[in-house]
Amino acid sequence: MNPLEQLRETWRRDQVFDFVQPAPDFSTKVDTTHGPILYVEDVSVSFDGFKALNNLNLYIDDGELRCIIGPNGAGKTTMMDVITGKTRPDTGSVWFGQRMNLLKLSEHEIARGGIGRKFQKPTIFEALSVFENLELATASNKHVWYTLNKSLTGEQLDRIDEVLKLIGLKEQFRMEAGALSHGQKQWLEIGMLLMQNPRVLLVDEPVAGMTGEEVEHTAELLTSLAGRHSVIVVEHDMAFVRSIARKVTVLHQGSVLAEGTMDQVQNDPRVVEVYLGE
Numbered sequence: 001m002n003p004l005e006q007l008r009e010t011w012r013r014d015q016v017f018d019f020v021q022p023a024p025d026f027s028t029k030v031d032t033t034h035g036p037i038l039y040v041e042d043v044s045v046s047f048d049g050f051k052a053l054n055n056l057n058l059y060i061d062d063g064e065l066r067c068i069i070g071p072n073g074a075g076k077t078t079m080m081d082v083i084t085g086k087t088r089p090d091t092g093s094v095w096f097g098q099r100m101n102l103l104k105l106s107e108h109e110i111a112r113g114g115i116g117r118k119f120q121k122p123t124i125f126e127a128l129s130v131f132e133n134l135e136l137a138t139a140s141n142k143h144v145w146y147t148l149n150k151s152l153t154g155e156q157l158d159r160i161d162e163v164l165k166l167i168g169l170k171e172q173f174r175m176e177a178g179a180l181s182h183g184q185k186q187w188l189e190i191g192m193l194l195m196q197n198p199r200v201l202l203v204d205e206p207v208a209g210m211t212g213e214e215v216e217h218t219a220e221l222l223t224s225l226a227g228r229h230s231v232i233v234v235e236h237d238m239a240f241v242r243s244i245a246r247k248v249t250v251l252h253q254g255s256v257l258a259e260g261t262m263d264q265v266q267n268d269p270r271v272v273e274v275y276l277g278e
Ligand SMILES: Nc1ncnc2c1ncn2[C@@H]1O[C@H](COP(=O)(O)OP(=O)(O)OP(=O)(O)O)[C@@H](O)[C@H]1O
Pocket: 047, 048, 051, 052, 070, 071, 072, 073, 074, 075, 076, 077, 078, 079
């Protein structure tokens, strides 16, 4: 390579500017041949000496829908923070499949690599339409005008159409996102995460503040995602958990207290004691 070519190679845009880099392709590297897509092992997190997570062990199978419940302060948010790279544990390990060590990746790399997180408060662009919000979510460059001025490929349009159907907002695609109902905003944000095609989706209290009908639609949406994605739902609303849950994990004082079907955990005397004591 001559010096000019070497210089060009060194200054290739995608090596210089982070925003034009393609998302890391972890899909081929996430090895789920043993079943689980997430391994959280012996994880402890302390805040000023207080153990928010205490030797937590959690295994999520590829494509499963798991509900995580537990009283206030049980460590549910801290657990999600550890999986998404926001909080680093003091001890333990977190693996995405068998080969991807999440503790070596940044929060940004984890998000782009296939672990999406839906916070309680939606972070949609209220002044843009439903369609434009999804359009924005297709891109690696989040600069609004740059993205909206680029034309979409047929594949991206198909995906937007598919996601609009999934989240039940096909008729509202031209509507300004700010004019959507509370529930619709939550679904739009789930849709934006789906545009990135995550392998794992973490969803924090998805039905808080929703109407009965919206809760039902959310249950349908989340159950329909399982299989193609692994979905972890943290929720306090027990009726909702019962309506979607296959397997439930109960956290208490930073560890797993019980795990099983909703009936099994609700009849577990340790779980009853913890909830009655609240
Ligand atoms: N940054 C922090 N600094 C100090 N203590 C913290 C911090 N984050 C969490 N904690 C404490 O760790 C414990 C676990 O908190 P966490 O938010 O993970 O629980 P949670 O199960 O999500 O609770 P909730 O259901 O109320 O949201 C709590 O006692 C909380 O006060």
